[in-house]
Amino acid sequence: MSRPLTIVYMGTPDFAVPPMAALHERGYRILAVVTQPDRPKGRGRKLTPPPVKQAALKFGCSVLQPETVRTEEFHRKMADLAPDLYVVAAFGQILPQSLLDIPKQGAINIHASLLPRHRGAAPIHRAIIEGDAETGITTMMMDKGMDTGDILLMDRTPIGPTETAAELHDRLSRMGAETILRTFEMLRSGTLPRMPQDHSRATYAPMLRKKDGQVDWSQPAETIDRLIRGVTPWPGAFTFSDGMRLKIFRASVLHRDISVPPGTILECIPGELRVATGKDALAIKEIQGESGKRLPIDDFLCGCRLPDGSCLG
Template identity: 85%
Template sequence: MNRPLKIVYMGTPDFAVPPLISLHDHGYQILAVVTQPDRPKGRGRKLTPPPVKQAAMRLGDAVLQPETVRTDEFHQHMAKLSPDLYVVAAFGQILPQSLIDIPKRGSINIHASLLPRHRGAAPIQWAIIHGDKETGITTMMMDKGMDTGDILLMDKTPIGPTETAAELHDRLSRMGADTLLRTLQQMQAGTLRRTPQDPNKATYAPMLKKQDGEVDWQLPAEKIDRLIRGMTPWPGVFTFSDGMRLKIFRASVLDREVSVPPGTILECFPGELRVATGKGALAIKEIQGESGKRLPIDDFLCGCRLPDGTCLADLHDHKPPSFP
């Protein structure tokens, strides 16, 4: 029987928690958990440990939080631990090749897309924004490139027509744990195969910024809906009415002809908010005002009237995310 693999686990956000727990549940030896430093969070800017640190402490793991992994001290510490394997999931720092080469059996990354599509920091969000019908989890051997290593295993899942990035994130994090376990089992059995990525099929999923969420009403309703779903919960999609910032959480596409400028609120029944777009219209279902909370649209409109003909518009000169 193969001895348990000795693993250094590297991860930071909620996405990386289920794989760590799964490794414990299946008897793998965790030498250390490496995660990002505690950061200020919330209105009080209270110093808060990342989710992986919180999970690791509950599990009794040794936790390391280097500001950067690119130091001789960290390199020497990893070499002293002498791991069989790194397992990396949304860690947040790029590992240099000298660090990747330390484990005896290499370094495995859990990536939330069907590589080589959506390499980069925000694959879940961009899969929805670009209208992909499916996505999934890929485990790969790490190299010095950005998600360019050989593919090990890949599991696919459809993207629901109303699914948000938050909902898809939670499904994929659980899938990531399962795909990782099968990867390690095949590695120990000697049946794991490596498949080089085709660089000609690569696309990129760069980190999103807050300003990317500002609605361009010139876009078709379908694309705006995808933007809303892909950017919920972060960075969030927003627009303005008479200088008031409105954050949109859910909407649905209306297949109807419009003859008014994009961004114009259409005549509709009380308790509804329909907005003209570059093609078709959008029915807004959940919204939040500047000082309020997230509300169903009928509750919001009880306290904030938006008359027919009002134009929701951009206030800033911005470049929206690129759509296919």
């Protein structure tokens, strides 16, 4: 029997935990786990390890947390480990070619889109925001470009009509575990396909900023609904009422003719605050005020009045 493949696993957030756990449980030898440094988190700004570090320590893996991978010390460490492969999932740093050249069989990335669509840092959010009918997981060979390497395997899944970025993130994370295991099995058997990307079809999914969550009521209700779902939980969809910031968590589209300016509150019925948009109306169902918590709209309106005819924006 040939020896097990040796891996250096690179990842940071929750998304990267299930694929690492799957490889560990399947018996692949993880020589080291590379992740971002601990960062201050929460109101107390307590130094908190990233999810991948927490999981790796439970597995008994050696953990490396370089501020940057572009140092001679880190290069020497990777060269000394001499892995067969890197496996990279949402690591958060770009690997230079000099690092990619170290593993004997290259570096495999787990990317949460159907490449070449949605290259970049926020493919899950952008797939929802842009109204994609489906998304998925792509494993690919890494090169010096941003998600430009040859495609290995691709698994597809439809995006649910009410699915949020948080819900889709969790599904794709589990899919990533399944896809990387199939990728390794086919690599070991010599049956793994490899296909160059069609760069002319590439689209990009840049990292979201806080301001990207602001609702533009002149947009169609369907566009606004996709935005709300695509930025939940972060950065969150928001609007303003008389200077008060309101965060919208859940809504639905109402197909109806509109004759008032976008952002106008049309009416409130049990369970819904209906707002005019550039096309159709949006029924807000869950919302949060500046100093409150996420609430059903009826509960929110018990303490904060938003009268019919007033305007959000």
